[in-house]
Amino acid sequence: MDLRLSGTAPTEAERRAVDAAFAAHRSPDDLPGADVRFPDSGHAARGRRHILLPALHAVMDEVGHLTPGALNHVARVLSVPPADVYGVATFYAMFSVTPRAPHVVHVCDDVACAPAGAEDVIAGLAEDLGEEGEGKEVCWVRSPCLGLCERAPAVMLQLAKRPDVSVAPAAIGGLRAELDRIATEEPAEVPSADAAFADVTVSVPQAGQPQLTLLRRVGVVDPESIDDYRAHGGYEALRRAVEMGAERVIREVSDSSLTGRGGAAFPTGVKWDGVARAPSRPHYLVCNADESEPGTFKDRVLMEYDPFGLIEAMTIAGFATGCERGYLYIRGEYPLATRRLEHAIATARAHGYLGDDVAGDGFRFDIELRRGAGAYICGEETALLNSIEGHRGEPRNKPPFPATSGLFGKPTVINNVETLYNVLPVLAVGGQAFAGVGGGRSTGTKLFCVSGAVATPGVYEVEFGTTLRELLELAGGVRGELRTVLLGGAAGGFVLPEHLDVPLTLEAAREIGATLGSGVVLAFDTQADLTGTLRRIAAFFRDESCGQCVPCRVGTVRQEEALARLTRGAAKGPELMLLDDLARVMQDASICGLGQTAPAAVMSALKLGLL
Incomplete structure (x- = not known):
């Protein structure tokens, strides 16, 4: 392949950084002693394109921006066209291709x-x-x-x-x-x-309370000690899973009615069963830890204070679905969680809980951590797969779905962090007992990110069916007079004080035209600038649109412009009609959930008369 590189050369520091990234991501299929930096052309070269994102991170970590010489070096050693490397480098907000301060x-x-x-x-x-x-x-x-x-x-x-x-x-x-x-x-x-995060009660006011399930180890266990983790029940669920066998584990997850906690609420057991039965090999597991919804921080707290729990849950998921390799894709803006997970993965591997013979039980599973780089769209599952593979994080058309053609074209299980943590209590108490908490499609406990005008912001764990009023009281009550609550995040909607007694379940939220989404509960008092908040939400979606499809690329811009005109005193009638038309087009014609939900909060506010 003629890459048509420019004559710009990398510095020695950039060369070392890139080469170290390649060495750290050596494929298990490489022959001993092979130089992974310069594979043969064709499939061998294209098969290492997935190292592109780690390589760009390595240069940023060393230099602070991506120079033309560094981009040339990455293109040459991966046999990736320079235009592709540049396209990926400019896609992410945390990367800079222009010189800037280190x-x-x-x-x-x-x-x-x-x-x-x-x-x-x-x-x-x-x-x-x-x-x-x-x-x-x-x-x-x-x-x-x-x-x-x-x-x-x-x-x-x-x-x-x-x-x-x-x-x-x-x-x-x-x-x-x-x-x-x-x-x-x-x-x-x-x-x-990092010492600033020592007081876990700031993030988890319930820390140490005996009724907790998902948060029971937070504030109790040293997040950097596998021995402390095992002393508090760690790896008991994995032992139980191996004793049950893969089929029964999937049956228990199905019986639990556990649904995805990232917002889509898809049945986890159905997803696992589909991948486990897929004849094509290998199978892959991906943990979606790219938590970027404004107002959401529950996954970050779990990863920072109970990292071994996620490693164990991923190992169980890999065992049940026949995956020998898992990828943990974590948000680039979570440095402490990243460090603790890297330590947990290395420690688990050193103790035999990851590798060729996990815990001596005869199955292979390992985890590779991948850092995102500032792109909300990569929380969409197919955009995340493209990002891991070394492409721009743009969503794919579906079908095919990841369960049949996912990462590297193979059957792939994708679960978010909170969903995976729920597998541990499912195996601890059994699927039917887990389903006895809550009801319908809303079973087990749920983590909510409570912030804004409340006395004690933080992550709270409550059973499905707890009312919004009870949750706000758990957070110390509202500061001032409550005007509204943003439920579900920027892609969610507003609810009024008259809705405080609604049970927090998927079904009850839908009945009032709301959604639980990613678990955001953001309270606003009567002094809040809701117009400014809506403009910020609109600007967020404008910035985060990947630009692949016209309805989202243009619609998010036009939505923000209409809100700007409203704040300047424009006549409401024409602007509201325009916003309604834009919402319909984005919801009906956008490729992925970002464009489909971009107008949700704005339209909710207009419907409730909050503007």
């Missing part, structure tokens, strides 16, 4: 952080560093939700030559001190900012 401060100005003081942080950074994107050593940029809503306002520091860190809650004084420390101290293997 240290970047991402300041969340989304729905939870904006009213919590994000603009004060931005004003302070602008005073210190100049306008957005400026600065030789440090610059700042506005960011969509960083998944730290319970600690708002939130900041993430994307740092060259040292680990990324999150700072939340962020105040300009403390942020200045952290930046001064970074400028003067040697890079630390473990960032000192």
